[in-house]
Amino acid sequence: MDDPYKVLGVARDAAAEDIRKAYRRLAKQWHPDTNPDKPGAEARFKAISAAYALLSDPELRARFDRGEIDAAGAERAPAGGGWRDWAETGRGARYRSQPGGFEDPGGGFDEADLEEFLARAFGTRTGAGARPRGPMRGADIRATLRLPFLDAARGAVRTVTLPDGRTVQLTIPAGTEDGTVLRLAGQGMPGEPGAPAGDLLAAVEVEPHRFFRREGRDILLELPVTLKEAVLGARIEVPTIAGPVTLTIPPRSADGSRLRLRGRGVQGGHQVVVLKVLVPTGVEPELEAFLKTWTPRDRTNPRAGMLDL
Amino acid sequence: MITLEEVAGRFPGLAPQEVVLWIERRWLRAERAADGGTWLLTEVDVARLSLLVELRVTLDLDEEAMPVVLSLLDQLYDARRALRCLLAALEDQPEALRRAVLDAAAWQARD
Known part of the structure; x- marks a missing residue:
């Protein structure tokens, strides 16, 4: 079949209105009733009608322009033409693998084929081949529950909406760790008559916290302190998962010192505060002047032995 | 539908008898024309x-290897x-069902 644009004598980017006009003009000209003596008139008229049928339908026209269908409206092989393009379509099922030799494929793709594919691909049994069995327990519902760090550490109650519209209350015990699976027995899908419902399984994903980290039952907190606080000692308000508490920084605390707040972790654990001593980065003339004249009493070289490897 | 002779012409160096052999081995599922003469694809x-x-031709795969390769591909x-x-x-x-299924799939993947 010829290019429908040529048949109608219009440009490829012609407006719908122009296509309609061209069609009307040509259809009148080549109508078989008005051309009884011209032998080719009927074929020409049919070609014109077919071309118009294709180009007047915006969707068909677009598909033709993209090369997905030919002028007769038949599907074309997808671009590329490789086996993969066909193999994954329904028509590719003509070449489905045959267990135990090649039987007669017996025509096209139908629902039974799909069931068989699914059964073979996922090892499920469907349809006539199903094994006799008792009433099936309901399926488990599996969900992922993202929790803020503090909710997981302190414990929380969440209302969860299930796919079937039910809502259930999930109690998250204090100290729940990332990856914990909470099981609510009987809250899954209903079973067949005489069989129990499935369970609701919620895998907890704990979001990281800006300041706190979990290490077993302990909560780790990195605490920035100034040089002055580290040298002279201080009493500082620090956050814990249960609210701020006052922490005593002993004088002469080194960078990286670990201070323990007893019982401030989860499930009897502690909060461990790791000091991070900040050296002032702004201009501090007095400090600099002092350090220039300062001779430490402890004269040991902190890098002693590092060079003799 | 296109006949075997027509299509064989598109692959230079491919003998139609070779294709008939492939059809007989069911690597290719062409059908006999109504008159029983040629094959239709x-x-x-x-x-x-x-x-x-x-x-078979470009990669020169072994004749014996073909059924194995085809079976795996299929x-x-x-x-x-x-x-x-x-x-x-x-x-x-x-949407809710989709999410539930995708969740469950992700869940399966972590086991």
Whole structure:
């Protein structure tokens, strides 16, 4: 079949209105009733009608322009033409693998084929081949529950909406760790008559916290302190998962010192505060002047032995 | 539908008898013409034929290796087709159900 644009004598980017006009003009000209003596008139008229049928339908026209269908409206092989393009379509099922030799494929793709594919691909049994069995327990519902760090550490109650519209209350015990699976027995899908419902399984994903980290039952907190606080000692308000508490920084605390707040972790654990001593980065003339004249009493070289490897 | 002779002409150096052999081995599922003379191929069959030519002629794959390779390929595409069907079916489901299935799938993957 010829290019429908040529048949109608219009440009490829012609407006719908122009296509309609061209069609009307040509259809009148080549109508078989008005051309009884011209032998080719009927074929020409049919070609014109077919071309118009294709180009007047915006969707068909677009598909033709993209090369997905030919002028007769038949599907074309997808671009590329490789086996993969066909193999994954329904028509590719003509070449489905045959267990135990090649039987007669017996025509096209139908629902039974799909069931068989699914059964073979996922090892499920469907349809006539199903094994006799008792009433099936309901399926488990599996969900992922993202929790803020503090909710997981302190414990929380969440209302969860299930796919079937039910809502259930999930109690998250204090100290729940990332990856914990909470099981609510009987809250899954209903079973067949005489069989129990499935369970609701919620895998907890704990979001990281800006300041706190979990290490077993302990909560780790990195605490920035100034040089002055580290040298002279201080009493500082620090956050814990249960609210701020006052922490005593002993004088002469080194960078990286670990201070323990007893019982401030989860499930009897502690909060461990790791000091991070900040050296002032702004201009501090007095400090600099002092350090220039300062001779430490402890004269040991902190890098002693590092060079003799 | 296109005849075997017509399509063989598209692959230079491919003898129609070779293709008949492939049909007899069911590597290619062409159908006999009504008059029993030649073989008829659909577009899918033509694409399949290019695959066979690619494997057997271009890559010069062993005759004995062909059934194994084809069987593995066909199984792979069975699986991909099945997966596509499932994903397409999933696309049509309500958002909540889709999420539940995808959640469950992710859940399976972490085990």
